[in-house]
Amino acid sequence: MTHKITKYTIIVGACLAVVYPLWVRMSTLTWDSGADLSSILFPFFGLTAASLLWLHAISGAFEPWLRANFNFDRFVQLTAGAILVCLIAHPLLLLISLGFKIWDLWAIYDITYIYIGATAWLLLISYDIIKPFKRQGFFARHWQKVLLISNIGFLLPFLHSLALGTDLQTGPLRAIWIFYGITATLAIVYTYGIRPILK
Secondary structure: OHHHHHHHHHHHHHHHHHHHHHHHHHHHOOOOOOOOHHHHHHHHHHHHHHHHHHHHHHHHHOHHHHHHHOOHHHHHHHHHHHHHHHHHHHHHHHHHHOOOOOOHHHHHOOHHHHHHHHHHHHHHHHHHHHHHHOOOHHHHHOHHHHHHHHHHHHHHHHHHHHHHOHHHOOOHHHHHHHHHHHHHHHHHHHHHHHHHHHO
């Protein structure tokens, strides 16, 4: 019974970690029939991607326990697919809302954090491209380095979104985002730095 309570508590907590930021975004929207749908939707995909990336980072630190209690590979497969969809939809919808006038980004947003977001995007997309080859040749020999680099890609979206996200500038969601960033960093340090030494 205790095992089931723990399991479902973690599942509910994971769902809330993703749903709460979306609810905050939804609650701050002012609906306008003439509004461009792509400009309304693109932040939702960014928030979802960052929340799921946080879950990935945290779950890495608890992987041995999670594998014993959950279908961990299934969780990773489903959430990785959702992250990939968000990674494509978030910038694409933003560009659609700007009529693909990329230079308009410079007028609207801080260029430093645009570059941070673009770097994160490239690292995460590269990981998805490389992943099918992780048991082959060069990538098999250096897979831990690939994972470490991809985890840097996990952390950069928190800086990007914390600086540019309109819903993350004030209020409880900003504090939650800072918490996500700090705990994700600690989880990655433990997973790839401390745990291998302890083994």
